[in-house]
Amino acid sequence: MERTVKVALSDGKSYEGEVGSRLIDIIKTGKEAGDPVIAKQGNEIIELSKQIHYNVSLELLNAKSPIGHRTYLRGLTFLLIKAVDEIYPSARVVIEHSLNNSIYGEIHFSRELNEQDIAAIKGKMIEIVQKDMEIEKIKISKEEALKIFESYEMSDKLRLLKYIDIPYINLYRCGDLYDYFYGPMVPSTGYLKLFDLKYYKPGFILMYPHEDDIYNIEPFKDLPKLARVFKETEDWAKILDVADVGALNAAVKSEDINELILVAEGL
Numbered sequence: 001m002e003r004t005v006k007v008a009l010s011d012g013k014s015y016e017g018e019v020g021s022r023l024i025d026i027i028k029t030g031k032e033a034g035d036p037v038i039a040k041q042g043n044e045i046i047e048l049s050k051q052i053h054y055n056v057s058l059e060l061l062n063a064k065s066p067i068g069h070r071t072y073l074r075g076l077t078f079l080l081i082k083a084v085d086e087i088y089p090s091a092r093v094v095i096e097h098s099l100n101n102s103i104y105g106e107i108h109f110s111r112e113l114n115e116q117d118i119a120a121i122k123g124k125m126i127e128i129v130q131k132d133m134e135i136e137k138i139k140i141s142k143e144e145a146l147k148i149f150e151s152y153e154m155s156d157k158l159r160l161l162k163y164i165d166i167p168y169i170n171l172y173r174c175g176d177l178y179d180y181f182y183g184p185m186v187p188s189t190g191y192l193k194l195f196d197l198k199y200y201k202p203g204f205i206l207m208y209p210h211e212d213d214i215y216n217i218e219p220f221k222d223l224p225k226l227a228r229v230f231k232e233t234e235d236w237a238k239i240l241d242v243a244d245v246g247a248l249n250a251a252v253k254s255e256d257i258n259e260l261i262l263v264a265e266g267l
Helices: 023-027 066-087 113-131 143-153 155-162 224-239 245-253 256-267
Strands: 004-007 016-018 038-039 045-046 057-061 092-098 103-108 135-141 168-175 177-179 196-200 202-205
Touching: 016 023, 038 066, 057 177, 066 092, 066 103, 066 113, 066 168, 066 177, 092 224, 113 196, 113 224, 135 143, 143 155, 143 168
Parallel strands: 004 057
Antiparallel strands: 004 016, 038 045, 038 057, 092 103, 103 202, 135 168, 168 177, 196 202
């Protein structure tokens, strides 16, 4: 019985490992800027944490590729959520929209966010990266996932999962924190060394390397007029009670979508 598997890479290199080993443990790549964050087998995306049970031919992708870039950004988002959870357990992180090649979001808790909060969160993010905490993909029943997000009081995730008609859902776990992401993830927080976090009233700006330069972070250039347009759109969505995809799905399901469209046009 075959006890080893072979991983052949597109650059001509080949590796062997025990059956069932994680891809990252077989190829033993680094976690610095420019190192792979995801793999591809034909048209299938393969996470570096995936267990390999048979011989495969793969292409390794770093953050310079569109798929790798999105994987890195998804990891940064989870890192931010994890850091906020450790400092302010009752707070809720809301990722709003992109702003000049960065991400704008808000953190809602008992008082207004300030620059000291952002500095503390950034420090905690750096600490979590240095710990190189595993980000584990787990498959659980939809009912169990709903219970987890109910305990977190994450109403947006509850609304979203309500309309996903599958019995099992893949969640990601970092420490004791679970979350749902639509797309692949880096294997651990040690991959997420390059980022910056700045206070941008009333929320934050999460900065990250761009595909054309994955080794550096460009200075943030404010676009106040565009930011005001996004803020106005956000306010309209709250007025219409469709601030997230799950809420919009609920409006469609309840056949209130025509009324919602009319009100939106009136605004």
